[in-house]
Amino acid sequence: MLQTPPARPGMREDEVDTPALLIDLDAFEANLDTMTAHLAGTGAKLRAHAKTHKSAVVAHQQIARGAVGQCVQKVAEAEALAWGGVADILVSNQVVGADKLARLAALARITNIAVCADDAGQVAAIEAAARDAGIRLSVLVEIDVGMGRCGVAPGADAVALAHVIAASPHLRFGGLQAYHGRAQHLRRLEERHFAIGAAADSARRTVEMLRQQGLDCPIVGGAGTGTFELEAGSGVYTEIQAGSYCFMDADYARNLGASGKPVAMFRHALFVLSTVISAVRPGIAVLDAGHKAVAIDSGMPLVWQRPDIRYVGASDEHGKLEVPSEAEAPKVGEKLRLVPGHCDPTVDRFDWYVGVRNGRVECLWPIAARGGFY
Amino acid sequence: MLQTPPARPGMREDEVDTPALLIDLDAFEANLDTMTAHLAGTGAKLRAHAKTHKSAVVAHQQIARGAVGQCVQKVAEAEALAWGGVADILVSNQVVGADKLARLAALARITNIAVCADDAGQVAAIEAAARDAGIRLSVLVEIDVGMGRCGVAPGADAVALAHVIAASPHLRFGGLQAYHGRAQHLRRLEERHFAIGAAADSARRTVEMLRQQGLDCPIVGGAGTGTFELEAGSGVYTEIQAGSYCFMDADYARNLGASGKPVAMFRHALFVLSTVISAVRPGIAVLDAGHKAVAIDSGMPLVWQRPDIRYVGASDEHGKLEVPSEAEAPKVGEKLRLVPGHCDPTVDRFDWYVGVRNGRVECLWPIAARGGFY
Structure with missing residues (x-):
């Protein structure tokens, strides 16, 4: 059954239901332009x-x-x-x-x-x-x-x-x-x-x-x-x-360039938006995005702009975060963006892209060939 | 978009389009009965x-x-x-x-x-x-x-x-x-x-x-x-x-019982049916079921009733089989059943169950909550 979209255009990003697959439209368009520029000539x-x-x-x-x-x-x-x-x-x-x-x-x-x-x-x-x-x-x-x-x-x-x-x-x-x-x-x-x-x-x-x-x-x-x-x-x-x-994705971002540092040619433009659903124990928070929502075949996802928090374990419907004592602990209901380890199979798990720009939902695009097996 | 079913009732199993998610109905019903018997009293x-x-x-x-x-x-x-x-x-x-x-x-x-x-x-x-x-x-x-x-x-x-x-x-x-x-x-x-x-x-x-x-x-x-x-x-x-x-699934089948041997209480009843799409090199065959079709979070799938062949690598849309020189090599077009390493996320990748019995398709059941994220 086709899932209903988790958002409507005009919504704030923090109103999007989770787990949802977000495209950061600015980063996405910049990536398309970067490829065009690199191939020119x-x-x-x-x-x-x-x-x-x-x-x-x-x-x-x-x-x-x-x-x-x-x-x-x-x-x-x-x-x-x-x-x-x-x-x-x-x-x-x-x-x-x-x-x-x-x-x-x-x-x-x-x-x-x-x-x-x-x-x-x-x-x-x-x-x-x-x-x-x-x-x-x-x-x-x-x-x-x-x-x-x-x-x-x-x-x-x-x-x-x-x-x-x-x-x-x-x-x-x-x-x-x-x-x-x-x-x-x-x-x-x-x-x-x-x-x-x-x-x-x-x-x-x-x-x-x-x-x-x-x-x-x-x-x-x-x-x-x-x-x-x-x-x-x-x-x-x-x-x-x-x-x-x-x-x-996070895996490609680990490739190194001539300087021995990661190649930073393209920006992360795809995210799984996820909600903290449990945070009982100090040092642990649990997200609603496990390996049914984010592919782990090429490593665990990263928590976007929170390098102090590590996504350490995925089960079917839960993602476990390790939060060091000095880090600000995520609260129940808080939404976090994850950078998938591998974008292709992550996309294949969703029916809709939610395009966001400046904190607002700008568009919904169907993932028309999702799961297209045969 | 909902995928069209890969089969029609009455078809032979070898006519089912691949990759497809099969239920062996005899094994499935036996498993349900086994659970009932074990909980009685x-x-x-x-x-x-x-x-x-x-x-x-x-x-x-x-x-x-x-x-x-x-x-x-x-x-x-x-x-x-x-x-x-x-x-x-x-x-x-x-x-x-x-x-x-x-x-x-x-x-x-x-x-x-x-x-x-x-x-x-x-x-x-x-x-x-x-x-x-x-x-x-x-x-x-x-x-x-x-x-x-x-x-x-x-x-x-x-x-x-x-x-x-x-x-x-x-x-x-x-x-x-x-x-x-x-x-x-x-x-x-x-x-x-x-x-x-x-x-x-x-x-x-x-x-x-x-x-x-x-x-x-x-x-x-x-x-x-x-x-x-x-x-x-x-x-x-x-x-x-x-x-x-x-x-x-294959992972649960690795649990050991009192004798130190695998517990064999339930039968494998779920399979990903897959087709050999390439077999150029001796010792290698390639299937149309990669990790978009069969979950690998709990290990690689097994090749059903072919313990001599190992599924050694999954990419998005390809599964790589290692075929020892003494084994009969699968040919292009041949269909093989895979036992998923982990059944839950494998089911979540498909829209339809194809129920088979005695080599024939008996029923199609929709996987109504497939990918039901929110």
Whole structure:
């Protein structure tokens, strides 16, 4: 059941019911502008990843600032964006199963849609779906550039699969998907440099082999919030698939820059607003946001602007705060903002964004692809 | 947006779209019967915890087998059950905020509703809400019996708060909430014995003090799937709040019994059905169920009836399987059942249960309180 929104436009932030998912609109818009500025002149375009935000409303703001379109991770996300008017969508993942491929092919009637493959059997299945729908689909070859998950080996294997795609009457070879997810969270800049240097070399060699065999490679896509400057500067990546940059979570904020200090390129723009529901014992306060409200797969959330208070434990519906004796103790009923450890799965738990500016609710946006499983 | 169901009744299980949340109906019904049998003659009744299943459909099956009602953890869950015809609901948690309390009080017009408190200010707020709604609410005092989270100290503090409730014109003192969450997952039986022995002693002393001061204590509630036999046998607990027993997750299955072997009282009845979407490298297969589909806060899921394959890593939308060279390797398109590490937050990610029996889909049940935040 769709939840009713926890707020109305015009409300003060402290009137919002909790737990609620807030966007600080000033910080969010600044993040979008920062990405545009960083990519200007690099030759790489942004294709922002909607697995972070799951919202056509956010997508359109990214596109208005220069993004060529959106990435998604599954068909349900592609549907939510296509139905919301997004005109160019890449499923940066394998789509397996005849029902899902039929839905994907149906979207080609209303938007530009592309998908990845790393298996010749899958290319045949995509061809069959495109043929049945009477459309033509763009298919990218996913290559493994260090992630060790999906993707064929760069070089000959990738070129062989590209030929299979190009030879399929209802498909066209769309390029290479070359995402190095593991590199995003390597803390030291030189580690990220090394990983992405190797990924870009693999992609470059593959593009050259393709060209030698008469296959043009329109897109080389990859990169995330942790490494996008490296891919953008590589001369081989044409599309940057960063997602988290628009919200910025606690985990990404732990990445270090050249100075050995945390990179502070993007601002925290996403918060879980939470209420203190119990504070019986000195040194402990309990929030109404546990791990059903804030994802803990990449570490506990931070308490915003209260570095003296630590969120030390999450159960289903409770978050436990440790309050040192010298700190001002939160009181029952007090509302605190949490910075999620990981923004993508946190967003996926909510139905509504509550956009706030200057302490007031400015807008409500539906998280249209929330939980879009299939 | 509510997701369309991933299946239709009558389908074969291997036709269900993935990721999907399956209930093995035979195992589920056996679990309900097992609980009924174990509580028979103990003097303790089941008030099953709906934070696990979030569904009036499941609640009614528990009540049909003798449960006196349901526990929930928040107002949105209470609403979903009350609207689904559940007649007796305890919010086993603090409810903070005037809007939430007004919604809680409104439910008293259509169902028997009770709530917990651990703070005199909160009792005043509940009294105000009940007065404004023109109803009378039952309020339990939550005592801390070892969890170190919410709850006043057992004994004098609890009795003082019970007096405040009893003296409030629109409230009645409903009893004690004495849940020891931490004890549920203590692996060794003697540890659980020790923890619940102490919890029951605290509850018993508090009940005696209440009686000495003229306060009857209609309910002493607590217990979970890991310890319920101990509370039920204590002579002091009147209501057992187990939730996970109906589905049984991988984490609870690691609890050990008297023999030092895992307790095998309940069967795994909840599964995430998942599809292999990539299998390029020998020894690795990739599923379409990552941590957005299966909760990993209590460990990785298990691959059902394939102990030779390990689920070793979850990212947002991918699950990575490690397949030893001697094992039969899953193929692209093959569907596998996963046993969630933790059932409650896994259920909370889905909109539909797909009930299966003898390899066929028998029913679809909505997870009505899914994500019910406020």
